[in-house]
Amino acid sequence: MLERATFFLFVLLHTLVQVQGQYELCKSLLTTDEGSVWEQHACQPKAQSMKEFMRIRVEPPGITCGNPPERFCTLENPYLCSDECDASNPDLAHPPQLMQDRERGGLVTYWQTQTWRRYPEPLLANITLSWNKSLELTDDIEITFEYGRPTAMALEKSLDYGHTWQPYQFYADDCLDMFGMAPQRARDLTASNATRVICTELYSRWVGAKGDKVVRFEGRTRFAIFAGHRLRDMDSLRARFESNKGLRDFFTFTDLRLRLLKPALGGTYVQRDNLLKYFYAISNIEVPARCKCNLHASQCVLMDGTLQCVCEHNTTGQDCQRCKKGFKAKIWKAGSYLPTPIGTPNTCAQAGTSSGSNCECHGHSNRCSFIDYLNIVTCVSCKHNTRGQNCQHCRMGFYRNSSVELDDESVCVECGCNQMGSLHDRCNDTGFCQCKEGTTGIKCDECLPGYYWKQGCQPNVCDEELLMCQNGGTCHQNQRCICPHEFKGVLCQHSRCEDGKKCIHGDHNGASVPALSLALLVLCPLLTLLLGSAVLRPETVPVFLPPSHTSTHTCDGALAITLLCTLKEPRTSWT
Numbered sequence: 001m002l003e004r005a006t007f008f009l010f011v012l013l014h015t016l017v018q019v020q021g022q023y024e025l026c027k028s029l030l031t032t033d034e035g036s037v038w039e040q041h042a043c044q045p046k047a048q049s050m051k052e053f054m055r056i057r058v059e060p061p062g063i064t065c066g067n068p069p070e071r072f073c074t075l076e077n078p079y080l081c082s083d084e085c086d087a088s089n090p091d092l093a094h095p096p097q098l099m100q101d102r103e104r105g106g107l108v109t110y111w112q113t114q115t116w117r118r119y120p121e122p123l124l125a126n127i128t129l130s131w132n133k134s135l136e137l138t139d140d141i142e143i144t145f146e147y148g149r150p151t152a153m154a155l156e157k158s159l160d161y162g163h164t165w166q167p168y169q170f171y172a173d174d175c176l177d178m179f180g181m182a183p184q185r186a187r188d189l190t191a192s193n194a195t196r197v198i199c200t201e202l203y204s205r206w207v208g209a210k211g212d213k214v215v216r217f218e219g220r221t222r223f224a225i226f227a228g229h230r231l232r233d234m235d236s237l238r239a240r241f242e243s244n245k246g247l248r249d250f251f252t253f254t255d256l257r258l259r260l261l262k263p264a265l266g267g268t269y270v271q272r273d274n275l276l277k278y279f280y281a282i283s284n285i286e287v288p289a290r291c292k293c294n295l296h297a298s299q300c301v302l303m304d305g306t307l308q309c310v311c312e313h314n315t316t317g318q319d320c321q322r323c324k325k326g327f328k329a330k331i332w333k334a335g336s337y338l339p340t341p342i343g344t345p346n347t348c349a350q351a352g353t354s355s356g357s358n359c360e361c362h363g364h365s366n367r368c369s370f371i372d373y374l375n376i377v378t379c380v381s382c383k384h385n386t387r388g389q390n391c392q393h394c395r396m397g398f399y400r401n402s403s404v405e406l407d408d409e410s411v412c413v414e415c416g417c418n419q420m421g422s423l424h425d426r427c428n429d430t431g432f433c434q435c436k437e438g439t440t441g442i443k444c445d446e447c448l449p450g451y452y453w454k455q456g457c458q459p460n461v462c463d464e465e466l467l468m469c470q471n472g473g474t475c476h477q478n479q480r481c482i483c484p485h486e487f488k489g490v491l492c493q494h495s496r497c498e499d500g501k502k503c504i505h506g507d508h509n510g511a512s513v514p515a516l517s518l519a520l521l522v523l524c525p526l527l528t529l530l531l532g533s534a535v536l537r538p539e540t541v542p543v544f545l546p547p548s549h550t551s552t553h554t555c556d557g558a559l560a561i562t563l564l565c566t567l568k569e570p571r572t573s574w575t
């Protein structure tokens with residue numbers, strides 16, 4: 001039954017896609033054997049000309065011509081300065097709104113600035129276009145200039161309603177001279193640099209007043225890098241948008257700003273004796289785009305003077321960027337273009353419904369809670385050493401096991417940093433602990449050359465290379481030199497006989513030579529007598545042997561007696 005319904009839905013959607021075009025419907029009524037249900041689809045508003053919705057601000061104040069009235073000439077007829085700009089006369093005024101009006105009857109209307117009377121002071125003008133709404137560019141931005149295109153200008157964009165700006169494209173007749181950038185063309189860009197901010201010389205050279213008037217930001221050329229010739233494969237482009245947020249953001253904006261930096265000159269030099277022919281004039285600005293509605297709306301309408309998505313899928317907000325009240329069982333998600341060709345709606349679910357009860361905790365928790373002031377749903381009591389809003393991170397002291405899926409119980413592995421060798425018990429994403437000086441290894445349990453392990457890595461006191469024990473001393477486990485009796489110091493570098501001091505030889509474990517000799521003198525005959533009178537059999541007795549061993553050795557009893565009794569005096573110290 002379910003398979004039949006799924007098949008039916010598939011056929012229905014494909015029919016709809018063919019009839020309606022992709023992403024035009026947010027929902028459709030689906031008839032199955034069980035009755036009718038609404039099926040939700042990822043959807044977006046149509047692309048449209050955003051010209052009529054934009055607010056235009058021109059800076060600096062007074063840059064628009066006509067107040068007071070002034071005369072100007074054109075680059076074509078530089079000595080026929082009979083044209084006049086007069087802000088008080090509707091027939092002779094050139095206000096900013098003429099950049100966005102609908103021209104009728106072939107009459108070109110345009111905004112115009114003052115002339116460059118203050119040369120050599122630069123003639124600068126900014127035009128800010130605001131929509132107070134996130135938009136996604138769908139084609140080329142086109143700016144039509146009358147009386148010549150600027151010698152230099154920059155196009156900027158803002159993603160945050162004009163708080164911050166970033167360059168979008170630079171335009172100059174000499175990019176290197178004006179912006180210090182090598183000239184590039186949008187059509188030379190590739191998949192790896194499709195979002196590069198370029199400087200182009202295509203639109204700034206003087207082509208005569210009758211030549212091309214348009215300056216473009218080539219959105220379409222960039223789309224074609226992914227969608228191919230004539231944008232035949234838009235699904236490829238959309239899939240890229242899903243995998244590369246930077247690419248999608250590149251075409252998203254709330255505001256645009258044109259910075260006009262140098263007017264058309266009509267030649268190489270500025271003619272100082274005729275500055276009335278230099279000014280900017282724009283007759284039209286085309287911004288083809290669609291409202292950004294996060295694939296949750298197919299309509300975008302003007303409400304209270306501002307564009308607003310008509311949100312579906314239980315979402316709300318100007319961009320449908322959150323779930324409606326009562327539909328916050330799951331975390332809000334933008335709809336997705338994937339899988340192609342119809343995408344995924346990612347509908348907000350009603351709290352308490354079966355589809356909404358599974359909070360998205362990757363199987364590490366089945367409890368969620370809604371945090372009102374943050375407007376988020378978060379998992380509670382993440383298990384398996386996970387943490388985070390969706391139990392998608394590892395707890396402190398654990399790292400992500402990249403060989404298993406996020407919902408695997410063993411997704412988080414303990415760092416296991418050596419307590420002595422590491423700075424703390426946290427590790428990086430690949431399990432590497434942060435080691436103390438002289439320590440190395442993934443877990444910080446090994447020493448670098450020049451260090452030895454003793455409750456962590458300590459710098460060598462002695463070794464066989466740079467810190468050699470001197471004067472016949474031997475290095476014991478890199479920790480200390482065992483010196484011949486006559487020498488002392490960390491590396492046995494000092495003679496005990498230095499500075500004319502009297503050297504005492506044979507000092508052994510605090511017992512003086514005369515005392516030891518006396519003891520041997522008494523003990524030897526006694527021991528010889530005792531052992532000699534008994535049946536002399538090989539057996540073992542403990543004996544301390546010089547020179548370098550501190551452990552007790554055993555040897556044949558008779559041999560030990562002989563050895564002890566032939567020893568006149570110990571020659572070396574082994575302490």
Ligand SMILES: [Ca+2]
Pocket residue numbers: 098099100101102103108109110283284
């Ligand atoms: Ca116009």
